[in-house]
Amino acid sequence: MPERHLVILNPAAARGAAGLRAGEISRALAAQGLRYELVLTERPMHATELAAEARGRFDVVVAAGGDGTGNEVLNGLLSGSPEAGRIPALGFLCVGRGNDFAYGAGVPAELEEGCAVLAAGARRPMDVGRLTSPQVPGGRYFGNGIGVGFDTIVTLEAGKMKRFHGFLGYVLGALKTMFLYYRAPRVAISFGGATREQKSIQISAMNGVRMGGAFYMTPEARNDDGQLDLCIAGEPRRLAMLGIILKYMRGTQASSPHISMGRAPRVEIRALEGELALHADGEVLGTGVRELSVECLPRRIQVISRAPA
Structure with a gap:
């Protein structure tokens, strides 16, 4: 069965430009045949809440935005007790201003290439700072x-x-x-x-x-x-x-x-x-x-x- 992806898009990223790309993101994901759900954040730290709720329900949670979005998603995935469910893998789509987190994770800056990386699904372990x-x-x-x-x-x-x-x-x-x-x-x-x-x-x-x-x-x-x-x-x-x-x-x-x-x-x-x-x-x-x-x-x-x- 295809992996389930939750794509968390921060529409305020890149000074609001990321939100205008929601349709483009959906088309790029669909072109790769990905099984996904796209949700938009509505307030600061909303991505953390959404990522925490995704534990045990999705295989991959994708931060679509910049470094701030990635950080919120990371904190959501790692929050809670073991009973909260299995921790999904973390993915990125670089549609924000700063993409240093994704760069370090080996994710391309271009949207189409990023979706291709998600489709390939290659995983690797990464350290996290606390x-x-x-x-x-x-x-x-x-x-x-x-x-x-x-x-x-x-x-x-x-x-x-x-x-x-x-x-x-x-x-x-x-x-x-x-x-x-x-x-x-x-x-x-x-x-x-x-x-x-x-x-x-x-x-x-x-x-x-x-x-x-x-x-x-x-x-x-x-x-x-x-x-x-x-x-x-x-x-x-x-x-x-x-x-x-x-x-x-x-x-x-x-x-x-x-x-x-x-x-x-x-x-x-x-x-x-x-x-x-x-x-x-x-x-x-x-x-x-x-x-x-x-x-x-x-x-x-x-x-x-x-x-x-």
Whole structure:
């Protein structure tokens, strides 16, 4: 019997453009002969509710949107007790602005190719990150990565852009952040059995390799190795930070004296002064965070991705 797919479309993704593609999505799915049900979200976190209800009823739950949609679906699939039913595989259709989660999972950006990948049905296990913090009630699962500091403020500023979207909006948001909100709080970072205290403008704990559509925060990361990869920026001057941003785009930032890289299954971060801005998979969780822990849950979910060559 053909697998049952629940396709959760976020019509607000890509500033409303995703909703206009519902008919196109249906035609592309039907052209592949897929057995599917298409539902549209109606409010924030609705995709989480729909994905949680799909456990035990569908074989695959597809996040049709961007990184935020993928994160909501992931959290729905992993919520609840074992009695909630078997966890479906996670699929993606990239119709949002940011598709870094899907990119790391090996899903093509084009709609027709994405539907072909769903039809092929190749599965592979993927690690999942788990974030906990007293300032984030209930915590959060993440598939691609979390960011503390600079890139969270960039995400907020990019979201305010009315005329510039996607990669360009993110770059302009980064420039605005660099000149208007540039501050490196003092933090304590614990991983690998050691704790360091330093001023840090940016900390990324990644399961995937890319953020913001073009910034390779941890180019050597693997999302099936049971580890989180770290990219920690110190307190560079503004001009040096501009150079680091360019290095992020090439994945060569490890060559900067202001950057340190690391790898660990668990990381703890604590603000020693002030508060921290935090996002998970591009979804801002707060700007008043004082402490958080992230851990890697090895091979926690099955994803539908390109078959190995």
